[in-house]
Amino acid sequence: MAAGNVHALSRGNEGNRSRSSMSPEEDDLPPMPWFGMDIGGTLTKLVYFEPTDISDIEEAEEVETLKTIRKYLTGNVAYGSTGIRDVHLEMVDQSIGGRQGTLHFIRFPTSNMMTFIEMAKSKNFSSLASAICATGGGAYKFEADFKREVNLDLHKYDELECLLKGIHYIDRHNIRSECYYWKNPQHLQLCEKVPFDFRNPYPYLVVNIGSGVSILAVRSPTDYRRVSGTSLGGGTFVGLCCLLTGCQTFEEAIELASEGNSTNIDKSVGDIYGGDYDKFNLKGSTVASSFGQMISPEKCQTANKCDLARATLITITNNIGSIARMCAVTEKIERVVFVGNFLRVNTISMKLLAYAMDYWSGGALKALFLEHEGYFGATGCLMEYLRLGHPHIISPDSSSRPSSNLHQVKHQSTPTATETQTFTSQNCHQNSEGQGQLNSEHYQSVNKSEHIKKGSNNDHEDNQNHNKYNNHNNENGEVDNNQSNSEKDSGDHIQNGGHNVIQEREQDSSHKVQNSDITDNLSQKNHSMLKSRITTNAKYIDHFIS
């Protein structure tokens, strides 16, 4: 019902001429279905936008092919023998290009690409669209196959740009907290997942662990660079585990690793020196040589699969952590965001990375993680395809829009609609304090209710932390907005199509920053936003574990 309202509103707005002249993008949007595809070395990641605001009339008009695809994708969680929809990651009530809908996250092995192309052919995809958007290496590799088999052009988008856009989009629009870190990673019992406010992220390092590893230094939406990488990544982990244990898949390998003990495989400092190496402050338990015990033929014979898988995982993870840490030092960046499908169902690696970053940097570096581990490239690709510009540019508004939070819907279904409307249609006029205040009040009220509901005192400390973050964010926000201004002048980073609105939004946000009242309001907003995120945290950890 709420969705219906939204739909009606946005449809109504679309009829408004003055608005559409400001925002021509929706007129130019490509026809459904909307996909973003990231074809990696091992996995292909697919993000599908399922419109949920389809009116009866539209449904009647919807071509059969489109409906088939929609029903097929949303009606299943597994496709063929290898395609999987990550249901727990789906993002409902997303407003994209004026449409409401759900983002679905699907993956399948790139080795099955031809099957996928066959399927697209059998579903008569090319009758709907002449192009499909893709990023990742496979966008180049399979371009000819798509053309030949299904007569589809591949719109190719830059991998790194897609990745960053995806990160920012999802971080802003996930109703649950997207970004988190591991607190007390060295203690099995005390270790816990804690949300992290990532709205003003710059500068940060992205360590994308797919088959291989890419490390990017990101200083602003447009200032990013691939600074390093390593070929020892997820592909190495799976490949080695397959060779060492005879397992077939990443999941199996992780399963084995979770049962294993690498100390039977590795050689520790203690194994070599008979204890700690005090001179260099190396603990006896520190791994001195990964797989070092396997130089003994007897131990080779008796090594157990789980232990081998564990040692492989630890080796790969530690190595990535070590390189990431050094890159952070050379780039003088303190926040390191680990993404990529290597981290899927892989808390061992995440905790290890968290621990390693903290330990070896003496607490200077923070390892951050994102829920949608491997789907940022595909998501960013979809955003690029829909010419939605850089999500960061719209962030001040979008961040104050946890509108579609599942369990908050009852509180705010109507404000959500207003929010959306404000965001899409009135944003350019939104330089009045009143508007900001309104939003702020709204969030405070949400916050209160959440707080009461939860009835927890534990949040107090977190509260202070988040205040700290907020202050920090405001400083950064100012810088970023100024940057946006100067970038606007050059204008080259904005994809054509949607740039009018985007520019005005930028202008708008820079106005706001100059207004201290609103800055405060924003800060409060951030605060309350975080509160609501924290309350959802517990629930979503459960989800994660399941």
Add this chain to the structure above:
Amino acid sequence: MTDKSYARSIELPTESLFRNLKNAKQFAIDIGGSLAKLAYCSTIQRRTSMVISYEIFQFCFQTCSDHVYNISETEESILRLHFIKFETKYIESCLDFIKSNLFEFGGRSGLSNEKCIKATGGGAHKYKDLITSKLGVQVDKEDEMECLITGCNFLLNNIPDEAFIYQRHGNPEYRFQGVNHDIFPYLLVNIGSGVSLIKVESESKYDRIGGTSTGGGTFWGLGSLLTKAKSFDELVELAEKGDHRSVDMLVKDIYGGAYATIGLPGDLIASSFAKAARSPRDRNNEDVAKSLLLSISNDIGQIAYLQAKIHGLKKIYFGGYFIRGHPMTMHTITYAINFWSKGEIQALFLRHEGYLGAIGAFLKGANETQDDASFVWGEHFAGSSGLASPKCSGFFGKPRSSTFDMLELDRLGKPLLPCPLLLDVKDYFPDTVDLTVDTDAREYWLQCFANGIEKVCSQAIKSQSNLPDVKPRAEKFKSKYLDRLQELKENPCAYGSLTVRSLLDTSSQYLSELYFTDPYSQQKQFENEQAVKLLSSHLSELDKLDWHQRQLELVQGILAGNMFDWGAKEVCKLMETGEFGFKEARLRLQSRPWLFDDFDLWCKRFSVKPNHKCAVIFCDNSGCDIILGIFPMARELLSQGTKVILCVNSRPTLNDVTYSELVILVKKVAAISSQINDALLSERLLVMENGQGSPCLDLRLIDYDLVNTMKKLETDLVILEGMGRAVHTNFQARFSCDVLKIAVIKNKWLANRLGGDMFNVMFKFEKARQIASSASNEKS
């Protein structure tokens, strides 16, 4: 010297491994997971000729002698360091062997007298009890890193061409780094089972700045799990045959080509082992081993580069058993460093990287028992193994690296310093032709030395014809040296830069190793005596000439003298006739203009005031050369008020006059020439040793006292005489003072190369130079 001691010349295989064990002392051991390195010091007693002046001879032996000086055979003691590398699994039998040998021979100063043995490396802990029980000594554990660094500093400071850059398919494949007088700071990446990165800022200041557990143990361990290889070296052999592209996912496997926007080439490995997941059963051992080697090498290279960048270090040395001279490993690490640093930093490797820990542990012990450890050490090529070449096989016909490897260093005495008159020490490279690069020259010289071996052998036999085992020893010299030449043919880079100098020096070392310390001693004695007899009349003839004529005659005298070179095979033929004298030699000389003829320029300089303050003459040969060539020139210089340093070899080689000989000879000459006598008494003429024992001259490493004297006397003229010192080496050397380079080209091939012919003359006079920057400073 008794005949009995020569019995040792028939060696047991073990004796060729643990050489001179009966004199061994000061044991140290570095026990790694796979390789153990034993170090000890021995005193080498060897026969050498000793020259005794006539007066002393008469006094000692109460007999008369006709000789200008007398030669006596004596035993000299040389301190030698031995380092032997073997697989740790042999440690017990090695300890047994040491024990039995030391006790069997009574161990004069052996282990029985020692209280402790220094031990380092991971295995020091594990094998401590075994060592104590076998040898009955206490084991002192020394810190591994400290030993590594001490060892690394020691090698970099002492051994020329210790460090090199590896360039696969390059010419040369190994680019040696020469002598480095300024080694700090550097990053040492020690790749043992794990990897340690150590920043070294001075002899005593260093810090472990990082490490990784992905090291040699990982390669070996994973390799053992994934392939059928039974040992580390088998694994590397497999890797050398493999093709990683069936195992690794390359950029082009993902992209279909290169990833152009961020500059990743298509062949770059995107994900190591990623293809193995798809069909793990198709993998062959070789491909997996290759992929493993590449991934670990790349990884270490990357981590080393990042640390170097963080700490602002430009020199990165790689050591540890993982490298072990394996070309593939060095190549991948070099590639990684080059890739990540965009060519700014080059990976450096060490020829003796396996010995760092053992050297360090040994020095630790030596420092505790000796007051002065600041000796200079030189590589004893004859007793050392070269860099492993894939084509080369070592002892017992097995690949060398899997059996035993040795390094020997001889104590050279006083510290050696660079010549202060070189224009730019950093820019100076002694050798004219790098035989690792110049294939034609290499083929010629290797063949030339092989051809000349009979001549060297017969001279050696002649010098000790009274000894019964002289022939077997000479044969042994022949076979060993020919083996070495063959090894160098296959792997020219095995012992550092390959040059005419290194070939000559190696020959001398082999001779000396087989107790032919000074095969030309009698020859030199004879020639010196003959020449001294001619000196008086030669001098008076010179005195009759006018100034200009005399200058020409003086130079031609040096040139004629320089003909008497037993190192040049064409001249040997002439000299063996016995009818080749100083006058005959003069007639053979090229007439002016010479091939290089700066005589007029020299006269012009020589005729104007102020005269040079001090000239240092690096002398060649004996007999006519030194007596009739050099001394008259020295006399002329002295008469102009120029002080003269006659500088000769410290140790014998070929027929080059040695310091101990010249000290006596100069007195004979002084008895003939009053000018020489006066100069000698007033210390305007000095005889000094150069610290070397080579027919060539490496001005990077000359005697400490010589350097100081050269500075003190404000030396402003350098005279380099002979092919060895002025053509094979120093031909391109630039000096900050005037220099004369004088030689007769006595090798047809070389003469042709220089655009001339046999017996052509090189007389180069080069005015003092200034480094470009300082010159422009003066102008401004």
